[in-house]
Amino acid sequence: MPEPSTLHRALILTAERSSDQPAIIDGSVTLGYNQLVNAVESAAGQLERAGLSAGANIGMLLPNSAEFAIWFFAITRLAAVAVPLSEALKTRELATHISHAGVSALVTNRALRETAVAALTDADQPSMPLLMAGQESLDHRCTARPPSADDPALALRSSGSTGVPKLVMRTHRNLLFETERLTEALAMGPGDRVLGVAPFSHVNGLMRSLVAAVLSGATLVTRAGFERSDVARVIRDQRISVFVGVPFMFAMLADARWPTPVDLSSLRLCLSASAPLKPAVSRRFHDRYGCHVLQLYGTTETGSIAVNLGAADALESVGRPLPGIDVRIVGESGEPLPPRTQGTIGILSPAAATGYQGSTEATGHAFRDGWFFPGDVGFIDDGGRLHLVGRTSLFINRGGFKVNPEEVESVLAEHPLVRDAAVTGVDTDAGDQRIRAYVVVDAPCDETALIAFCRERLADYKLPSTIEFRASLPRTVTGKLLRAQL
């Protein structure tokens, strides 16, 4: 049987094979695979009736939910491009994202409608079509041609190894390659219950929970946010077998002081991505719940690259590359380096985008000769496992979110009393980082007021935890900030 070449085709084939399986459990609602396919057709029909067609970039401002899955597959069914938007973003950030991604319609729900309208007004697009999830009608079937393998399907923002956000487009072919290789490696399929709590608006939650679960015939159990007691209850009650999360989540569970023992014995596979996981957290999690947390490495540009499977003796590693994906370590001149030698990581993957939309310079910097260079530093051990030892980029890892310090610095610099600002990450015991800002002010200024100023303009996870006042910041004669000297 030929392999499906589009997300839509893959969904249809999975539904044929798994018609008696629940596809998605969202609170008290259970959606079977056939119901999912019907809901996708209806939502795609609604998009069509709203005048949208192939190639349109359609924003998705939705929490993790069955609705998110329905509209993601509906948008891609229309051969349009899904542009997931994080609900954590503030109005101005959403507006910037919407404008940057060339969004021509927005899907949201009742709870987020006001936020969506404010963002569209801020983006100077108040009349953009706004579609409400939860109101799909079976009267509107989609009549548009199905998508082709090389149609773009997903547009996510990435800051790459440099600060300026860029748009990454990946095609149906890219996404299916990743999904097939990943679900095969993880042996994910019918019978698995996959927890969907990592945000679907990011590549980790979207591809490794939502798309992997649905297209492998497993059951996706969605949660709109991470709260450790809630997640523990869901894992126990729904017999969750696969949990893909971020280090912060696993640390919270590993160290929770439950009043009574918590049974998470249904878990067969826990994968952590988006940021380095401390091996000690994985061991503590294993000691309490009987399952190690293993690391997966991927990027927005390439999708999943490598995964550490069953290698409890190498918890610090992100494992071997998935089949069909090449990883090499190169030196400063691009020369391949031998095992155990640290260098820049290069990735060759059929799942990868081929560049950044509308950004030739950034594309030329990160995409070279078919390889993608994410700005990570690592080495390959004698067993062929990849180890990450740092990033050449400057991002702060905050609870699984990547924060660009330059974005926070520029917001601080907008404050009328701030003359100069710098932002760094400070490691925490939970394995992520807190944000520390350093500012030079022209007149006495209240730290809390500065944080409040940022709160109006930045998502909560980007807020500085502490602000230090300095007489000056270390800069070169050309004005470049010397972060290492802060």
Added chain:
Amino acid sequence: MTGVDIENRLKRVVLDHLGRPLPIDELRRETSLYGRGLGFSSLDLVSLLVAVEETFDIFFDGEEMSAAAQTFGALLAAVECKVNASAAERDA
């Protein structure tokens, strides 16, 4: 542990977690933990509450956590309630 002991210990945990100098007298019961109060972000609040749990050997369920993460007074009341409940359980 007396109510005053709990309050002083809790103040120390909050101030340590704040990561910036704040006179202990400025931490009042009506002081908000977030926004224009102490300015904790939601992620900071989660790690603060975990530190409070470790200090007092207590556990906050999800809704208790949301209720406690409002003002210093709300947090103090939640901690006192938990600590007293634990003491009563031990005495029983």
